[in-house]
Amino acid sequence: GSEASEATAKYLQALEEVKIREMSIMDLQKKIAEGEAKLKQQQNLYEAVRSDRNLYSKNLIEAQDEIAEMKRKFKIMNHQIEQLKEEITSKDQSLVKEHFEHKKVEKERENLKFEVQNAKNRIQEAELTIQSQNADISKLNHIISEGDLELARQRKEYDNAINERDILGTQ
Secondary structure: OHHHHHHHHHHHHHHHHHHHHHHHHHHHHHHHHHHHHHHHHHHHHHHHHHHHHHHHHHHHHHHHHHHHHHHHHHHHHHHHHHHHHHHHHHHHHHHHHHHHHHHHHHHHHHHHHHHHHHHHHHHHHHHHHHHHHHHHHHHHHHHHHHHHHHHHHHHHHHHHHHHHHHHHHHO
């Protein structure tokens, strides 16, 4: 008897312990399942974050490459702008120089035009003087011719008077 009831009590106590342990095992299995689910969720989040990080890293590298390329192009453009500025300055100076050269040539042309007009006027005056002097020469030549004729006539008259005197003086 007492052994059987002791064994029964032990058996019932053991059954109770088994139930408690099974419940404890079920709780732990539930916690493990929750932990595994949480772990899976964390792994998924980690993968998403890693994927995002890789994407952002790739985008960052591309952006840095673009920035470097833009800086290079900007440098080239700045250099071209400087060259164009130098060209413009040089051409401006040439233009100003040509403008002054043109003014100088224009002034020289005006002076030459004035000198040519003066020369033409002097030539015209000289031609008028020559015409006037030629007219005077013609008059003087005419007077000389008349004088020569008068002289010849008077010489003839004189010679005749001398001849008459000589003839009268011999008689």
